[in-house]
Amino acid sequence: xxxxxxxxxxxxxxRGPYTAKHALGPWYCMVPEGVHVSDDSPxxxxxxxxxxxxxxxxxxxxxxxxxxxxRNGRDSRGIGWEQV
Numbered sequence: 001x002x003x004x005x006x007x008x009x010x011x012x013x014x015r016g017p018y019t020a021k022h023a024l025g026p027w028y029c030m031v032p033e034g035v036h037v038s039d040d041s042p043x044x045x046x047x048x049x050x051x052x053x054x055x056x057x058x059x060x061x062x063x064x065x066x067x068x069x070x071r072n073g074r075d076s077r078g079i080g081w082e083q084v
Contacts, residue, residue, distance in 0.1 A: 001028060001070050006081045008063065009074055017084055018063060020070060028070060030063035037062060 007016035008030070018030035021037055023044040031037050035058070037044065043051070043059050051059045065081055074080040 001067065004070075005084045006030065006065075006070065007084050008081055010079050020065065023064075026067040028065045028067065030065050032061065032063070035061045 001020050002022045004020050005017045006020060007014050008018065009015075016032065018032050020028040021031055021039070021044060023029045023046075029037055029044055037058065041058070042055055043062065046055070046059065070081050070083075072080060074082055
């Protein structure tokens with residue numbers, strides 16, 4: 001899943017593409033096109049936790065997905081992640 005592109009589907013419609021970058025544990029940082037998160041970025045160490053002031057702007061530009069949610073894709077309501 002690391003490096004794979006996904007689209008996100010929810011009540012607001014389709015958004016993306018996002019590129020998955022593995023973070024801590026079962027979490028993936030979902031990086032939208034035009035945003036750069038390096039492999040050694042501190043943002044990848046936060047998961048869904050507290051973020052220091054100097055990294056909040058970048059953290060606010062990315063999304064988060066669990067390994068499970070990426071594997072499961074879209075649910076019966078059409079909400080979730082779809083590989084592109």
